[in-house]
Amino acid sequence: MRACGRLASKIPAAVSSNSPRSEARASWRHAIGSRRRSGRAAIAASAIALVANAAPASAEWLLDANVEALFDSNLTRAPSGPDVRPDWAVALDASVGQFFALTGDDGLTVTLDLRGEAYDRYTGLNVAGVGGSMVYRHKLGLGWGAPWVAFVATGSYDDYRADVRTGARFDLRAEVGRRFTESFDAAVGVAYDRRFAPKGEPVVSGISGKVFELTGQSAYFRMGYAIDDAWLLGLSGSIRRGDVESTSEASLPVFLASSAIAEDPAFNQDELYAYRLRGTTSMLGAALSWALSDRSSLNFHYRYELTHSPYDLEYRSYNTGVAFAYRF
């Protein structure tokens, strides 16, 4: 393995040897992958049938679309300057679903979501995804000022051009919120996220190659303030503890902190490897939304992230973008 040879020169020799059963594992993964693909197709078909057929008169169709231009300052989530890779992307989101008013206080929203991202330079990050979401919300009273609780489940299958990232993911959330005035609302919540990426090949014996199989728990808040009938200012923040992925050149601190290592072809550079580490990520974001009509808006956002990992590894990045949102 070419990659293994290169990596071996930068990490301790004892852990740098070829995997003897890689072909058998690849064959097994292929078989499992085929079975999973048919399972996923069946689940997607069932979800579409559920959305299409379970539509009593009380259900409300939802159709949302977003087109966004975004910039990420550190797509590699690299700790040091030379490994940092910024890039622009265009993202398209579409979501179709139904809202069911189960009672005056209870609502269920089910959606089928499609997403695509295309990057300017690092096309290995280009992704097409299909997924769904289910949101149950219960209002603790009557009126817009009543507090509410919500449970959110989202899932998707994301097919990246760089296969190592391809896989399914899901996210479970529980949140409580309240609209304090017509202009101001806030919510806090906790989330559990899990991402699967079975295609990561190990490059170091005894260390998994599934770098993008990530699990995390987070707590978050968000609030919105309507400056007037057109402008809405949003603030959000989160703290997440769990697995993070970082792509950088091989180095001992990163290697020691890693629980998985794989080649990462997304950044067009052989010396870069993807690592899975434990870390705590703090995020703070601001957004400004300008209502063009009752059905459309222009949205600007800025998010800053800081991740701390063992061995004093620190990753910083920001993400900004402008999005046009339309609700049919």
Next chain:
Amino acid sequence: MRNSLRSVVLAWGAWAGASFAQSAEIVASVVDQQGRPVADAVVVAVPAGGAVRAPAKAREDVVDQVDKEFVPRVQVVLVGTSVSFPNNDNVRHQVYSFSPAKRFELPLYAGVPAQPIVFDKPGVVVLGCNIHDWMVGFVYVSESPYFAKTGPDGKATLGDLPQRAYVVRVWHPQLEGPEDATRKPVDLGRARTAELRWTLELKPEARVRRAPVSDRIGRY
């Protein structure tokens, strides 16, 4: 013969006098701080003595729900009016109000609710929908039968007013300050027409936003 002629003349005089009295009107014009016409302002004329004749029969009116909005957004009714809230959307609504002038709730429904709501106390009733938080509407319950609502040109005409003195006031959902501060006396005892103009201080519209927000959560 002379008596008969006198009777006819007196009767004609009484009829003509009555007709003459009923033709009085107030032409109201409402603009905001910038001089722009204000639509949906309610103009109410209350007889100066306070004596308001009750209507002969109960009135009925409608506040519709179309495309997840109340239509009209501002409805003016006389106290005692029954208002129906038909739902012309293909989704269900749950209409409610917490206003002191009328507290009520119409549990989740489609079509036309079985019973209308009787607005039996003067005041402003703010309407909401528990499903669609952005929906807001207003029922202005007037103690006087002499009222009108301004159109897009900011003008309203209160016609067929008995000739007498009135106190006229204006209300709008975004009115800054008390409605009583807009009171203007007008004497229609002699003049048949009075033109009144208000410049209202309006506050920004307080309404839950309906437009979508793009708020994708960051991914790991």
